[in-house]
Amino acid sequence: MKDNKVFVITGATGVGKTTIARYLQENYRMPRVITHTTRRPREREVNGIAYYFETDDSFENNHYLERVTYAGAKYGSSYEGLDRAWQKSQYITIVLDTAGAITYAQELGSRAIIIFVTVTSPSVLVDRVQVRGDDPHAVKQRVASPEFLRDMKLPQNLKGRAYELVNDDWSKTKTRLDLLVTDIMHGRRLPKKQLE
Structure with missing residues (x-):
């Protein structure tokens, strides 16, 4: 049981958290x-x-x-x-806001693999959310909310703890995820928290 891991995917609306979780579920058979x-x-x-x-x-x-x-x-x-x-499965996934990710890191320690997802340009997020069909008025409210602004940057409590994953290019993101998952499954811990 102590070797069980939960991959916690966190970050702001539109960064691709659900896509990443689905990729882990489909390619590594990680239940949600x-x-x-x-x-x-x-x-x-x-x-x-x-x-x-x-x-x-x-x-x-x-x-x-x-x-x-x-x-x-x-x-x-x-x-x-x-x-x-x-x-x-020994490896599972969950998508959480950054407040939830902090709780998981505190409560589960090394069993929680925190992946903080971000993008280089925040304006991309508005475009992504609108493309998926969300109401434009609701999108404007969401990106102005304190929760969205909070989730845009890596919280102090997760610095040095979370893996930062810039999701500007999906093919590069998949490569970085594959490296991270392979290392975790083989008991290695990547020395650098920025997944480049």
Whole structure:
């Protein structure tokens, strides 16, 4: 169990966190940690795949590393969710904001591999988010939010701890990810935190 690792993908909206997590899931068979929510399932969302859909009471039965209330619903990632994913594989993934990534680093120590994803030019992020079909007004609100601005830079608590990955060019990003995953799986720790 102590050799189990969770690859925590963090950074601002639009940097490619979900794409990176999906790449790790598809190419390295790393299951995604399923998180919990009290919000109602959307059409086609399946319990235990999209989220663990909880009632207010059942939500409180889990032991959370981090949790938040957003738009009246509770969301959280739990030790139970981690354990279920680790039963499938020694290496798993989760996408978190930087506040969640700090918590994972503090709570899980060396079992949490933190990858902070960024881009060279922040204006690229607005374009990326709009391309994926998000409402332009909502995009403007999101990129002006304190959470977006917070997630744009590597938090002090993760300096020297997180691997920084500049995702300007997807083919270069995949090469850097492959090197990192191979080193972690072979018990090596990359000496340099900037993945170049």
